[in-house]
Amino acid sequence: MEILKNGTDRRSFLTGAGKSASVLALGPLLASMGATASTAAPMGGKYDFDTPYNRIGTDCVKWDMAIRDEHMPKIVAGMGIADMDFECVPAVTEALQKRISHHNWGYEMLDIDLLLGNGGSSPFVKGIIDWNHKRYGITAITAKNIGISTGVHSGIMPALRAFAPPGSKVLMVTPIYNAFYFDLYGSKLLANESVMKFVNGQYEIDWDDFEKRASDPMTKTTILCNPHNPVGRVWTKDELHRYGEICLKHNVKVLSDEIHCDFVGKGQKYTPFSTLDDKKMVDNSITFKAASKSFSLAGLKCAWYFATDPAVFKEVQFWNRSEVSTLGIVSSQAAYAGGEDWLNQCVDYIDGNQKFANDYINAKLPLIKVGNKPQGTYLAWLDVSGLADKIGAQKLADAENKKPQPINFLTGKPGKVIADDMVAHWLAKNAYVQLNAGYTYGSGGNNHMRMNIATSRKTLTAALDSMAAAMKNLA
């Protein structure tokens, strides 16, 4: 049996994972790190986001992979991959429990109905239509223009197949969600990167550059990330209109990834691309969404997309072969039907975390810089150039590159260590936190780290305290 680094076997961890175990597993760990309790008032409310929920030993990327890949003897927080540490909304757990009491797992009617455009009778489809209408005013979704996929990626892939011939370019404003580069690679496409400008503490699209790139005849598609991972922008209606206008003018199909749509801070408003008031612009787009980010259901594999132009929709359907799992359907449906209160409280809590982290970093981590509080997502984007300089990250990377490096699975050639990798290793080794290296988010990402703050305020505080303590030793 696999023995975890703290000496507990995996099975006993799994049986104990969750709230009660979290006190055992995280309590002494946090105490040993000298972590202080959150100074911000708890949000209160019906659901408990404050008590750390232990995920260690569940084979999750956010904690277990961090421990494994960074060889961490102990961990204060996994703060990489974009899922949340909270206990799932009760409505989902109840629905899953009900479904697993029936012990047959055959093919799903939904998969076939949606393939044939017969989604009308499905409560899953009705749930999506109602939720999006009520919450965001989207009226464009019908039972006939929804397609399903195991994830947003697996929906984006057939859309790229449909509209981006191999060898063509995909326009993206960067830094942008790193896994889009895998989608491009797997579709034999090239990234056409328009690096954003950093103006008055926030990222802006460089419109002249964007239009120049859109007008490149090799550019057939663009992936829009709204709200934007990793820089946390919630694009305004005017920005989206300008984006859509340029793309329409240059015949660039818009693939709008709106998976982060629920995580929008106070005073901000998510504008679905499909609600722009120019029908031609909307018809020039496909929107990709899921309940998976909002309710942290990523492991259950269920996402969906829609397009208002029937010809566009048909083209994506033609290439799509993905289906969804029974538990994915049950959980997404239950989340939309019974999860709204939970989500509202969660979004408030996250917004509080964003403020807390931003204020903390500004006050106590002089080697790290942040812009304005992120407008959306549960990701913080940290400028770590000060820390990189202090630890000599470039020199460390150069030294690493003199040693044989493992083969990069994409290029088939030995990988190259980048200074950001060394900052990530340093943080894992000295502060026991795992963050994601900025260069992986494309041009403009170097010298940054992406930090996921979707965790209990206690864990977030412990992580920041631990980073502060580690960096103090550098002074």
Ligand SMILES: Cc1ncc(COP(=O)(O)O)c(C=O)c1O
């Ligand atoms: C912008 C964006 N799109 C897509 C995904 C992944 O979606 P899925 O797991 O549904 O493929 C993520 C996950 O972090 C994301 O941030």
